[in-house]
Amino acid sequence: METLSVLASEPRVVDRRQLLSRITIFEGLRPAELDRLLEITATRRLRARQVLFRKGDPGKQLFGVMRGRLRVSAADADGKEVVFAFLDPGEVIGEIALLDSNARSATVEAIEPSELLTLHRRDLIPFLEQHPKVAIQLAAVLAGRLRRLDELVEDMAFLTVPGRLAKKLLTLVEVYGRETPDGIRIDRKLPQHELGELVGVTRESINKQLRAWVDRGIVSVDRGFITIHKEHELASSAHLLLT
Numbered sequence: 001m002e003t004l005s006v007l008a009s010e011p012r013v014v015d016r017r018q019l020l021s022r023i024t025i026f027e028g029l030r031p032a033e034l035d036r037l038l039e040i041t042a043t044r045r046l047r048a049r050q051v052l053f054r055k056g057d058p059g060k061q062l063f064g065v066m067r068g069r070l071r072v073s074a075a076d077a078d079g080k081e082v083v084f085a086f087l088d089p090g091e092v093i094g095e096i097a098l099l100d101s102n103a104r105s106a107t108v109e110a111i112e113p114s115e116l117l118t119l120h121r122r123d124l125i126p127f128l129e130q131h132p133k134v135a136i137q138l139a140a141v142l143a144g145r146l147r148r149l150d151e152l153v154e155d156m157a158f159l160t161v162p163g164r165l166a167k168k169l170l171t172l173v174e175v176y177g178r179e180t181p182d183g184i185r186i187d188r189k190l191p192q193h194e195l196g197e198l199v200g201v202t203r204e205s206i207n208k209q210l211r212a213w214v215d216r217g218i219v220s221v222d223r224g225f226i227t228i229h230k231e232h233e234l235a236s237s238a239h240l241l242l243t
């Protein structure tokens with residue numbers, strides 16, 4: 001999987017400069033260096049349901065979401081589709097291609113009309129040669145990506161459905177959580193079918209588990225937004241004890 005979350009917010013529109021300045025591998029660049037990077041970027045538009053690239057396609061570009069929403073997925077060894085992530089404005093995909101230009105490791109398609117920032121490997125390599133710190137940061141990002149992929153495989157193999165769902169919600173809290181008088185609200189709309197795809201179960205299973213947690217006062221659901229009222233109990237479901 002080649003995804004990197006860089007902003008925590010509701011779907012919206014971000015411009016190219018804002019997006020570049022918040023990508024982890026480009027943090028710390030001076031304004032003049034950021035301007036140079038902007039000169040070698042372009043934009044691309046996708047229709048709803050249009051595929052950006054498929055698993056196995058040549059990988060030579062990084063993409064950043066400026067508007068819209070995308071879905072990242074791949075088939076497992078049994079041919080079952082596994083959804084890795086949904087990408088909102090401010091998120092990035094394709095960092096691995098900037099290093100090796102090998103085949104894509106996942107399929108990405110637009111869920112709704114989208115506009116993307118694009119950065120081609122042939123343009124970025126000379127920039128990396130002049131800015132070795134950026135190359136080091138890119139390597140660190142990819143190492144973290146590998147660790148998260150290993151964790152995903154372990155979760156699918158060893159955690160129950162409530163455990164996987166609880167762990168996913170707690171992960172989303174880290175990125176999108178906002179303290180409210182009632183608890184921690186995940187400021188990202190989470191349709192149940194998308195949660196099911198992320199966890200690897202049916203929408204019906206997600207609905208059943210959420211209702212059970214709502215009845216126990218652990219979470220509440222309001223028009224697709226989830227608020228966590230008892231974080232410790234949710235963590236226990238994921239076999240993660242908070243200290």
